[in-house]
Structure formats: structure tokens, C-alpha cells
Amino acid sequence: MRPPTIRDVAERAGVSKSLVSLVLRGSDQVRPEKREAVLRAARELGYRPNAAARSLSEQRTRTVGVLLNDLRNPWFVDLLDGLNSLLHAHGLHMLLADARLNRRTGQDPADPLLDLRVDGLVVVGTLPDPAALGAVAARMPVVLAGAREPVPPGVDQVAGDDEQGARLVTEHLIGLGHRRIAHLAGYGAVGELRRRSFEATMRAHGLADRAVVENGDMTEEGGYRATVRLLNRPDRPTAVFAVNDITCVGALSAAEELGLRVPQDLSLVGYDNTSISRLRHLWLTTVDNAGHEVGRRAARFLLDRFERPGGEGRPHLAAPTLEIRGTTAPPP
Amino acid sequence: MRPPTIRDVAERAGVSKSLVSLVLRGSDQVRPEKREAVLRAARELGYRPNAAARSLSEQRTRTVGVLLNDLRNPWFVDLLDGLNSLLHAHGLHMLLADARLNRRTGQDPADPLLDLRVDGLVVVGTLPDPAALGAVAARMPVVLAGAREPVPPGVDQVAGDDEQGARLVTEHLIGLGHRRIAHLAGYGAVGELRRRSFEATMRAHGLADRAVVENGDMTEEGGYRATVRLLNRPDRPTAVFAVNDITCVGALSAAEELGLRVPQDLSLVGYDNTSISRLRHLWLTTVDNAGHEVGRRAARFLLDRFERPGGEGRPHLAAPTLEIRGTTAPPP
DNA sequence: GCCCCTCTTTGGACCGTTCCAGAACCTGTC
DNA sequence: GACAGGTTCTGGAACGGTCCAAAGAGGGGC
The missing domain is CATH 3.40.50.2300 (Response regulator)
Known part of the structure; x- marks a missing residue:
């Protein structure tokens, strides 16, 4: 009642196990009638190669x-x-x-x-x-x-390429006419690269002093809180670039709660092109990471x-x- | 340069491979000093058991x-x-x-x-x-x-238990005072069960004739379109029970687009308690499937x-x- | 000193494959 | 009919573990 092995197939086909092995590995050094017999026997028995045995032998x-x-x-x-x-x-x-x-x-x-x-x-x-x-x-x-x-x-x-992605976002916002732009930063290597690139791009456009960075923690809640802080500043930004989509959704909640319309009053961008960003209810501008x-x-x-x-x-x-x-x- | 085997460990510890096997499988029939020697040798060599060999032997x-x-x-x-x-x-x-x-x-x-x-x-x-x-x-x-x-x-x-889940939802809505309740149905066994249970529960509360079913396709787009159809009916429902969260998000978009406030003008319920439903921006009432x-x-x-x-x-x-x-x- | 018993340890068979060396079988040539 | 050379097939040795029967070591009792 145990699964059939290569020997069972060999016996049924009336050949040696070596020949079965040859056939199953697709050798062309086998006479067609034998090949046929082996394949038929394998089919009839429902033979499946044992991966453990194979990998032990094949290394x-x-x-x-x-x-x-x-x-x-x-x-x-x-x-x-x-x-x-x-x-x-x-x-x-x-x-x-x-x-x-x-x-x-x-x-x-x-x-x-x-x-x-x-x-x-x-x-x-x-x-x-x-x-x-x-x-x-x-x-x-x-x-x-x-x-x-x-x-x-x-x-x-x-x-x-996180640097390029952050640059695309920042230049998109600048191109739309935004000047006071905030970044909701994240942690880790990715968070660092996106933030640095945001800052570098702002600098390259002479907007170093208009760039703001708030720390989020890459969660919705973090994005929400950071955005509330941002929007209560005297020099409220007109656009926010969030380190990822989920942070961006938090920012969206904050904006709504403070009565700002998106995108008319405030532009938002996420990152990652997650399925969340594609919800038509949110429909976030974001970066696709290929x-x-x-x-x-x-x-x-x-x-x-x-x-x-x-x-x-x-x-x-x-x-x-x-x-x-x-x-x-x-x-x- | 190949990974060490149980024999390499045995040689280094000065014992037989059988003893190594015993030690590694935690036998208590081994003298402590030998056990120690084996474990040390295994550690020093960075030995890892080969799963293929083991499963071949152990069946x-x-x-x-x-x-x-x-x-x-x-x-x-x-x-x-x-x-x-x-x-x-x-x-x-x-x-x-x-x-x-x-x-x-x-x-x-x-x-x-x-x-x-x-x-x-x-x-x-x-x-x-x-x-x-x-x-x-x-x-x-x-x-x-x-x-x-x-x-x-x-x-x-x-x-x-989809029947129970759908009943919980329907009774929640009825308990809130809703009478004209719609269901955005899905396909498959799950879709069928939820719809049937919705209908049965409405019937049990004498609301069979106030129950409406629209077919969605378990996507956001399907939920959106079905809800638009629903809300343009003369006897517009006051509550919608969607077959899953993603359909419910589609319904949310439709409601917003038609100028209805959720939940004041229209109640919505999803199903599955997905991470999407937990976004504070959406914050869907839903069913957790345990x-x-x-x-x-x-x-x-x-x-x-x-x-x-x-x-x-x-x-x-x-x-x-x-x-x-x-x-x-x-x-x- | 010998025997018996228990506790440790060991060699070897086995699991289901692949792979290789060589056997067996053809076919054609002289 | 022997031989060469090619094609087709086979037995047996790996691969790295587990498990079992049996060997070896050690201790106690007489």
C-alpha cells in the first residue's frame, strides 16, 4: 500500500530499474517499444518520483x-x-x-x-x-x-531604486507647483534612502528650506499622527510624500479629519503601489517598485x-x- | 567542501555513525561524555542533518x-x-x-x-x-x-460558519432599526451560504419582502457597480451587507459618490475582517472568521x-x- | 576466576533514486 | 564466421541518514 517505486514500475514493464530511470529522465538511448512499456507501467501504477531519494542521489x-x-x-x-x-x-x-x-x-x-x-x-x-x-x-x-x-x-x-523613486515623487510635486513639501519618513535602509533622496531633490531645486520631515513609523497610525502635527504647523505644507502607502492612508485620514480636501487642498503620495493604493476609494498616487x-x-x-x-x-x-x-x- | 555528514561527525568525535545518530535523536542510552563529544564535534563542524536522507530512511x-x-x-x-x-x-x-x-x-x-x-x-x-x-x-x-x-x-x-456570520450581520442591522436591507452577493459556496443565510434571517424577522439581493463579483468594482444600481432604486435600502470587505469598499465609494454619508445615511457591513477593513480611513464593520x-x-x-x-x-x-x-x- | 546481566556501542541492511562501467545485443564487413 | 563498432540494457555502488541485531564493556555475586 506504499507508493510505487521505480522497481515496481520496472517489474511491471519487464525491464531493469536502470532503464526505467533512463526513460523517466528522457534519454533517447531507449528503444521506442521499451519506452512505451515503461511509461505505460508508470501511468498504470500512478508512479511519482520520490524527491528525497532523487535529491539524495543527485546532490x-x-x-x-x-x-x-x-x-x-x-x-x-x-x-x-x-x-x-x-x-x-x-x-x-x-x-x-x-x-x-x-x-x-x-x-x-x-x-x-x-x-x-x-x-x-x-x-x-x-x-x-x-x-x-x-x-x-x-x-x-x-x-x-x-x-x-x-x-x-x-x-x-x-x-x-528608492532614490530614484523618491526623486520621481518629489519632482512630480514640484512640477505641479508645490513648494512647501513634507516627507513622512520611515525607518530602516529603505526609509533612510527615500528621505535622503527627498531632501537632496528639494535641495537641487533650491527648496531646501521648504522641505519638512516628520517621522512616522511606517504604520497607518504613525502616518496619521505625523500628519496631524504637520498640518497644525504655521507653515502648513501643501503636499505630503509618505514613505509608504499605509502611512499615506494614515495621512489621508488626518487630512479628512481636519477638513482638508485631497487633492484640492493637500496632495498626498505613497510608495509601493500596494493593492490598498489601488482601491478606488483611496486611489493614491504612488510609486511602483517594479x-x-x-x-x-x-x-x-x-x-x-x-x-x-x-x-x-x-x-x-x-x-x-x-x-x-x-x-x-x-x-x- | 561539501556539507559535513554524520560520518564526519562520528570520525571527529571518535565514535561510530550509529552513536552519532543516537545522540542526535536524543537517546538516553548514551554515556554523558560520549554525548558531549558528539555534540561538540557536530557544533564544530556546523553539522546539519540532511532532510532528504532522513525522510528517505524514516519514511x-x-x-x-x-x-x-x-x-x-x-x-x-x-x-x-x-x-x-x-x-x-x-x-x-x-x-x-x-x-x-x-x-x-x-x-x-x-x-x-x-x-x-x-x-x-x-x-x-x-x-x-x-x-x-x-x-x-x-x-x-x-x-x-x-x-x-x-x-x-x-x-x-x-x-x-458563514451562515452564522451572515445571521450576525443581518440581526445587527435589524437590531439597529434597519428594514430595507440589501445584500451584495458573491459566488462560490461561500457566496451562496452567506446569501441564503441573509435571506433566511430576513424571513425569520418577517422582512422577506424588504430584502434585496444584487450580484457583485467579489471585487471592488463589482461592489461599486452593484451599489450604484441599488441606490438608484426607488426603494433605496438603508443598509448594505457585502459578501466581503473588498466589495464593501466598492460600496463605500459608490455611497460617497452619490453624496450619502456612511453610516448616517447608509450602513455598510463587510466580511472577513481583513487588514483593509481595519484601516481607520475605512473602519468597516465586518465579520471576523476566527x-x-x-x-x-x-x-x-x-x-x-x-x-x-x-x-x-x-x-x-x-x-x-x-x-x-x-x-x-x-x-x- | 567465571558467569550472568545490564548498559553502551557498533556494523550492516535498508530507504528510492542516479550514475557508471560493462554486458548483451545488433548490424555490417571482410 | 569472426570481428568491429554502435546501440541498448543492466547490476551494483553511491547518496546520508535510521534502525536492528548483536558485539563489547563493566559490575555484581558466587
Whole structure:
């Protein structure tokens, strides 16, 4: 009653297990009638290859592990999509693990993937302990995707270009005629890059003294509170660039509560082009991080390292695009 | 340069590989000094057990596969959380696969999990081909979680009680004083159950002739359009119960566009208690499907079947709760 | 000093594949 | 009919663990 093995198939087809193996791996050194017999026997028995046995023997799993930092922030779905399309074309599977779920249980979220001896690892988003990746990278290709934290040697890195994205936003607002522009800043490498680029762009347009930065915490509540502070200033800004969409939604609530119309009285911009920003009820102007392209590039890096292991870690920044929707307009 | 094996550890510790195996599996039949030596050697070499080899030998993987129907609908995150907590307590790992990603590539999304010989399978949400589960269930425990479609024999099923949820909503609205109540219906088993329960509850309160049903398609756009139709009726309803949160957001847009204030002029209720419903800008009254409890119960079913394989498929419905937020009030 | 018993430790078979060296089988040539 | 050379097929050794039967070590009693 146990699943059939290659030997069961061999017996039924009246050949050796080696021949079955040859047929199933698509060799052309097999006489057609034997091939037919083997395939028929496999079909009749409902044979499925045992991945454990195969990878033990082949010393590879044809599987890459994908470690997500948090399933609750589904900005990475496009990224996975891009990743999967390329990996699948090369006969590789993806296995997902969620760092947040496993962290709570106290173990390293990558452990199950490493024990499975995945052929490579894609880390999506920022991990609590990025240094640990260095040790892993010595044993298998590792790509960090969608995070901008510094990377241990030998790890490739792919992400959206946050500096360019923040510049696009800031120039969009300046182009609309805004001068007093505020930024709701976030934390982490990404938060830092977006803020710096905002400041640099304002400076480049001679608006350094009109730029305001308030700290949010990348939550809706943080965005709300920071915006209330901003809008109560004597020199109230006419536009707000939030570090991400969720902060921007908080800003939207604050504006509404204080009786400001968006975008007529106040322009708002988010970042990430999340599904939330696409709700017609919100319809946020935002930045699309080219997740699909990031995913494809991550797959590319991985495939390259399968062919030529070792070497320096390479970086790649994908060009983001501005999604102009309903929350930006010229200042009043 | 290949990862160390149990033999490398044995050699370094000066014992046989069998003893290493005993120590690593926590046997108490080992003299403390040997145990110490083995553990030290394993640590020094950075030894990690090879999951493929182990599962080949043990004939089990200590891993359950989780097949998600679509990562883009993250209502299942609580469910995974509940699932993981119980599985982890029993030394089992979770491996995720996304049906939608793999479907696009033309293969059965469960294939990689089956080839890995996972010990059990949890299917989260509705699959395109539920009948295929029957064949799988003959070989391993299978639980369908968070879907209400009919289930092949031998498959357990856990989900929120949609009938009760819809009743809670409808009675909440009736209790507030609403009489003309509309339902934005969805499709699938869940859509059907919620609609039927809405109609039954209205009937039970003698309001059968005040109940209206409009079909949405479980998208924001569908909710928007259905609501526009509703609100242009001569006997405009004073409350709308949407089949899910995203449809409810569409309804919210429509109401706003037609100049109706929510909840003063129109009450709205969603379903699923998604993160979207919790945005303070929307703050939808909605139904929480007890995802955590559903996940725990799914794990329970799985664990039971590991102990006693076979037997009928069992159903379990978790009791949902009403989350009263900002979109419901007495009628004008 | 020997025997018995218990506690530790070990070698080897096995799990289901792949891969390789070589066997077996053709076909054609001289 | 022997031989060469190619094609097709097969047995057995990995791969890295687990598990079992049995060997070895140590202690106690006579």
C-alpha cells in the first residue's frame, strides 16, 4: 500500500530499474517499444518520483527556498511572480517560508529550507539577522530581494531604486507647483534612502528650506499622527510624500479629519503601489517598485550562480515608475 | 567542501555513525561524555542533518504541505498562524505553495509537495479542481481549510460558519432599526451560504419582502457597480451587507459618490475582517472568521489522522464574531 | 576466576533514486 | 564466421541518514 517505486514500475514493464530511470529522465538511448512499456507501467501504477531519494542521489534538489519576511505585507506577490516565471522555465521549484511565523516559535526560519538542502535561497525583505546570511552564502547562492540593507559578501542584491523613486515623487510635486513639501519618513535602509533622496531633490531645486520631515513609523497610525502635527504647523505644507502607502492612508485620514480636501487642498503620495493604493476609494498616487522585474532579476542572479558559483555579490536596482492617481494636484 | 555528514561527525568525535545518530535523536542510552563529544564535534563542524536522507530512511518527512489558493488574498495569514503554532509544537514543519503562481505555469500546484512526500496536506481556500484531492487523500491526511465547497470522501474540512456570520450581520442591522436591507452577493459556496443565510434571517424577522439581493463579483468594482444600481432604486435600502470587505469598499465609494454619508445615511457591513477593513480611513464593520481557530483545528485534524489514519472526513465550523466599527448606525 | 546481566556501542541492511562501467545485443564487413 | 563498432540494457555502488541485531564493556555475586 506504499507508493510505487521505480522497481515496481520496472517489474511491471519487464525491464531493469536502470532503464526505467533512463526513460523517466528522457534519454533517447531507449528503444521506442521499451519506452512505451515503461511509461505505460508508470501511468498504470500512478508512479511519482520520490524527491528525497532523487535529491539524495543527485546532490541537488532543483528547488530554491524563498524566505519571506512577513506574509502580512503582500507587496512581494509580484516579485514572487517574476521569480517563479524564470525559475520554472529552468525546471526549478519554489518553496516558501515565512520568517515571521517561524520566528515566533523561536527557531531560525531558514532552518527547514537549509535542512532540505535547497539549491539556492531568495530572501525577500529585511530579515532580523542579515549577518547570518553570510554563513549560508558560503554554501549556496543567496539573493536578497526587495531590501536595501547592507549585504554580507557573496550575496547578490536586487531591489527597487528608492532614490530614484523618491526623486520621481518629489519632482512630480514640484512640477505641479508645490513648494512647501513634507516627507513622512520611515525607518530602516529603505526609509533612510527615500528621505535622503527627498531632501537632496528639494535641495537641487533650491527648496531646501521648504522641505519638512516628520517621522512616522511606517504604520497607518504613525502616518496619521505625523500628519496631524504637520498640518497644525504655521507653515502648513501643501503636499505630503509618505514613505509608504499605509502611512499615506494614515495621512489621508488626518487630512479628512481636519477638513482638508485631497487633492484640492493637500496632495498626498505613497510608495509601493500596494493593492490598498489601488482601491478606488483611496486611489493614491504612488510609486511602483517594479516587483516583477526585481523577481526576474533575482532569479537571473541565482541561475548565474548555479552555473558559476562564487564571486562577488552583485547589486541591481530596478527602475521604479510613478503611478499618478487621484491624490495629487496643483496646490490651492 | 561539501556539507559535513554524520560520518564526519562520528570520525571527529571518535565514535561510530550509529552513536552519532543516537545522540542526535536524543537517546538516553548514551554515556554523558560520549554525548558531549558528539555534540561538540557536530557544533564544530556546523553539522546539519540532511532532510532528504532522513525522510528517505524514516519514511516520513515531518513536514506538512500548505497549498494556498492565492497569496494576493491574505485573509489566511491568521489561519497559517494557528496552524503553525500547533504543528510546531508537534515537531512538524510547514511548507507553503501558491496554487495561483503554479497554475499559470500549467502544472498541478500540489505536485512539488507530493513529490516531497509531505506527511499531510492542508489546502487553504477554494481550488480549481477539488476532486483531485480525493486521490491525494487516499495516500495522506488532507484537510481543506477556509472553503465551503463539497469535499471528497476522507477529507476533513474546517472553515468559518458563514451562515452564522451572515445571521450576525443581518440581526445587527435589524437590531439597529434597519428594514430595507440589501445584500451584495458573491459566488462560490461561500457566496451562496452567506446569501441564503441573509435571506433566511430576513424571513425569520418577517422582512422577506424588504430584502434585496444584487450580484457583485467579489471585487471592488463589482461592489461599486452593484451599489450604484441599488441606490438608484426607488426603494433605496438603508443598509448594505457585502459578501466581503473588498466589495464593501466598492460600496463605500459608490455611497460617497452619490453624496450619502456612511453610516448616517447608509450602513455598510463587510466580511472577513481583513487588514483593509481595519484601516481607520475605512473602519468597516465586518465579520471576523476566527482564522486562528480554523488553523488550529485544521492542525488538530491532521494530527489525529497521523495517529489513526483513514476514517470519514469530518467537518468543523468555527464560530465567527461581529466586529462593529464605524460603518453601521441606526437608519436616518 | 567465571558467569550472568545490564548498559553502551557498533556494523550492516535498508530507504528510492542516479550514475557508471560493462554486458548483451545488433548490424555490417571482410 | 569472426570481428568491429554502435546501440541498448543492466547490476551494483553511491547518496546520508535510521534502525536492528548483536558485539563489547563493566559490575555484581558466587
